[in-house]
Amino acid sequence: MKNNIIIWFFGFCLFSNSIFANHLAVSCDDLKCDEPLSQKLIQNGVKYETSKAIIWVEKGSLTQEEIHQFGTLVEQGITNIEKFLKNNLDVKKSSGRKLQYFVSPKIDVSHVYYKDLKGLYDPKLFMPSQRVKDHNAPYLHETAHILAGDNSEWFSEGFASYIESYVSENMGGYSAHIFDLDGNKGIDEQAAKAIRTKAGKAAIQLIGDNEKTLSLSSNDQTLRAAAYVLYQSAVKFLIKNVSLEKTMQIYREKGTEKSFNEVTNHTLEEWKTKWIQHLTTGNK
Numbered sequence: 001m002k003n004n005i006i007i008w009f010f011g012f013c014l015f016s017n018s019i020f021a022n023h024l025a026v027s028c029d030d031l032k033c034d035e036p037l038s039q040k041l042i043q044n045g046v047k048y049e050t051s052k053a054i055i056w057v058e059k060g061s062l063t064q065e066e067i068h069q070f071g072t073l074v075e076q077g078i079t080n081i082e083k084f085l086k087n088n089l090d091v092k093k094s095s096g097r098k099l100q101y102f103v104s105p106k107i108d109v110s111h112v113y114y115k116d117l118k119g120l121y122d123p124k125l126f127m128p129s130q131r132v133k134d135h136n137a138p139y140l141h142e143t144a145h146i147l148a149g150d151n152s153e154w155f156s157e158g159f160a161s162y163i164e165s166y167v168s169e170n171m172g173g174y175s176a177h178i179f180d181l182d183g184n185k186g187i188d189e190q191a192a193k194a195i196r197t198k199a200g201k202a203a204i205q206l207i208g209d210n211e212k213t214l215s216l217s218s219n220d221q222t223l224r225a226a227a228y229v230l231y232q233s234a235v236k237f238l239i240k241n242v243s244l245e246k247t248m249q250i251y252r253e254k255g256t257e258k259s260f261n262e263v264t265n266h267t268l269e270e271w272k273t274k275w276i277q278h279l280t281t282g283n284k
């Protein structure tokens with residue numbers, strides 16, 4: 001599992017726990033499990049292809065119209081995120097490869113992989129069909145993970161959530177609003193509340209820490225909710241104060257201390273302090 005870089009979007013857990021938890025007690029949580037599912041969908045699923053994506057859908061889970069709508073959203077979403085990132089993308093290394101989306105009721109939580117089991121770059125995105133049907137799939141968030149590239153947990157989740165909000169608010173498509181209530185507009189207000197809670201105080205320790213992650217097996221939904229909100233607010237603060245270009249420069253250099261110093265003349269810790277001050281004094 002270490003060889004396969006996995007980014008989970010945990011928001012769906014709240015929903016999936018109540019609906020699927022029992023019979024999906026042994027749900028997919030790594031590529032060894034997801035790979036057979038993706039192969040099955042390639043063999044037996046409904047294929048929908050656009051210029052930038054191939055979508056494989058479990059037969060009977062969505063109507064042709066729903067598949068077409070989702071395919072159109074995905075195509076627009078990729079184009080908009082590429083535009084947002086100004087083509088400064090990790091995806092370039094895939095040299096025009098289409099992103100593959102797998103949609104099935106057997107998928108518990110939306111997530112992505114950057115690499116295949118051999119460690120070769122092979123981006124795959126997995127989405128629960130019910131969320132696609134209900135128009136609350138985090139397809140922009142997950143697509144942003146692939147197009148922006150991998151990073152430490154706080155940075156990659158914060159950036160993917162920021163992009164999902166920005167693109168849906170300004171360019172088109174929809175946001176899943178799994179943890180954010182009102183996208184980038186309301187995220188600081190939510191973060192200001194979260195930071196005062198026990199979960200928020202715990203989550204904030206992870207911001208700026210490039211090693212620690214929220215445990216993938218953790219069931220602490222309150223901690224996850226606080227973390228996603230705080231991650232997004234932290235990235236928004238950085239982009240607002242440093243610029244998107246410089247934030248991406250730091251992002252490409254994996255958010256190291258050195259990159260913060262070189263690009264902004266401030267340490268990561270200084271930015272974190274300023275951001276916390278902004279949350280605690282700047283939001284009434």
Ligand SMILES: [Zn+2]
Pocket residue numbers: 007008009010141142145156157160
């Ligand atoms: Zn994510």
